Amino acid sequence: MFDIKTVAVLGAGAMGNGITQVTAAAGYTVVMQDIAETALENGLNTIKKSVGKLAAKGKVSQEEADALFARISTTTSLEEAVKDADLVIEAVPENLELKMEVFKRLDAACKPGAILGSNTSTLPITSIASATTRPQHVCGIHFMNPVPVMIGVELIRGRLTSDEVMDAVVAYVKQIGREPVMAVDYAGFIVSRLLDVLNNEAVKCVMDGNKPEDVDKAMKLCCNFPIGPLALIDMVGAEIVLHGLETLERDLGDKYKAAPLLRQMVRAGELGRKTGRGFYTYND
Ligand SMILES: NC(=O)c1ccc[n+]([C@@H]2O[C@H](COP(=O)([O-])OP(=O)(O)OC[C@H]3O[C@@H](n4cnc5c(N)ncnc54)[C@H](O)[C@@H]3O)[C@@H](O)[C@H]2O)c1
Structure with missing residues (x-):
C-alpha cells in the first residue's frame, strides 16, 4: 500500500543530514529542508565529508558518491520539501510546541498517503500526532547519533498508528541497511x-x-x-x-x-x- 520513493527530511542538523545521507545512499530521492540556508550548507558539507571518508576507505565508489549527491536536493520551504514526499522524517529541535506546529503544517501540505515520522528522542508520538488529522500515518523513527555509523533505529507506534504504516517504516529501515527496534510509546521509549x-x-x-x-x-x-x-x-x-x-x-x-x-x-x-x-x- 505504501510505496516509498521520495523522502523529505526536516532539519539539516546533526541528525537530519545523517538521515539524508543514509536514505540517499539507499537509492531514495531526498529533499533536505531547514529554516536556515547556512544549516543546509553545513549539512551538505557534513555529508560530503562523511561520504569522502567512505570513498577513501574504498567503501563507496566515485560513481556511487556522485549518484548519492544527485539524489539530494535542499530547500528552506517546508511546503516545497514535502509536496511529493511519500515519507517525511522530522528532525527539528526537541521541543513539543515546535514539533506540533511542524506536524500541523505537514498535515496541510502532504499528500494523503504520506507517512509522517518524527526523530524525537523522548516526546510521545501520540502527542505529536494529535497536531494532525491523520494520526494513523504518524510514527516515531528514532535514529541514533552518528547516523551513518549506528545500525539500530527505534520505531515507535503511536496509539493510533496503523499496522500498514509500521510495516512500511520497517521495510524502509531495512532498505537503508539498518535494524528496526520496536518500542512502546511512553516518554523516552527504550533508549532515552x-x-x-x-x-x-x-x-x-x-x-x-x-x-x-x-x-x-x-x-x-x-x-x-x-x-x-x-x-x-x-x-x-x-x-x-x-x-x-x-x-x-x-x-x-x-x-x-x-x-x-x-x-x-x-x-x-x-x-x-x-x-x-x-x-x-x-x-x-
Ligand atoms: N543529537 C542527537 O544525538 C540525537 C539523537 C537522536 C535523536 N535526536 C533528535 O533529533 C532531533 C534533531 O536533533 P539534532 O541533534 O539534529 O538538532 P540540531 O540542533 O543539530 O539540528 C536541528 C536543525 O533544525 C533546524 N530547524 C529549527 N527549526 C526548524 C523548523 N521549524 N523547520 C526546519 N528546520 C528547523 C535548525 O536550523 C537546525 O539546523 C531532535 O528531536 C533530537 O531530540 C537527536
Whole structure:
C-alpha cells in the first residue's frame, strides 16, 4: 500500500543530514529542508565529508558518491520539501510546541498517503500526532547519533498508528541497511528512558568531585562502553539531554530530575561539541 520513493527530511542538523545521507545512499530521492540556508550548507558539507571518508576507505565508489549527491536536493520551504514526499522524517529541535506546529503544517501540505515520522528522542508520538488529522500515518523513527555509523533505529507506534504504516517504516529501515527496534510509546521509549538515567547520574558523579575523564574511563574500561556517558552528552548536545530529562520527569517522575550542573552548563552555552565546550573542549 505504501510505496516509498521520495523522502523529505526536516532539519539539516546533526541528525537530519545523517538521515539524508543514509536514505540517499539507499537509492531514495531526498529533499533536505531547514529554516536556515547556512544549516543546509553545513549539512551538505557534513555529508560530503562523511561520504569522502567512505570513498577513501574504498567503501563507496566515485560513481556511487556522485549518484548519492544527485539524489539530494535542499530547500528552506517546508511546503516545497514535502509536496511529493511519500515519507517525511522530522528532525527539528526537541521541543513539543515546535514539533506540533511542524506536524500541523505537514498535515496541510502532504499528500494523503504520506507517512509522517518524527526523530524525537523522548516526546510521545501520540502527542505529536494529535497536531494532525491523520494520526494513523504518524510514527516515531528514532535514529541514533552518528547516523551513518549506528545500525539500530527505534520505531515507535503511536496509539493510533496503523499496522500498514509500521510495516512500511520497517521495510524502509531495512532498505537503508539498518535494524528496526520496536518500542512502546511512553516518554523516552527504550533508549532515552534507560540512557538518560545513566547520563544524569554521570553528571552527578562530576558534581561529587569525579573528573569527567575518570567517569568516562571507568565506564569504557570497566563496563566495555564504546563511549563514556559524558563524552556522549557532549556529542548529543547538553540541551537535548536536558530537554529529554524534563520530558521524562514530567511523564515518569522524580528519578529523571536533571542534575543542577547539566542545567547550569546549558545556561552557559556549554552544549558540547556543537559549541566547542562541554565536559571537554573541542577545537575541530
Ligand atoms: N543529537 C542527537 O544525538 C540525537 C539523537 C537522536 C535523536 N535526536 C533528535 O533529533 C532531533 C534533531 O536533533 P539534532 O541533534 O539534529 O538538532 P540540531 O540542533 O543539530 O539540528 C536541528 C536543525 O533544525 C533546524 N530547524 C529549527 N527549526 C526548524 C523548523 N521549524 N523547520 C526546519 N528546520 C528547523 C535548525 O536550523 C537546525 O539546523 C531532535 O528531536 C533530537 O531530540 C537527536
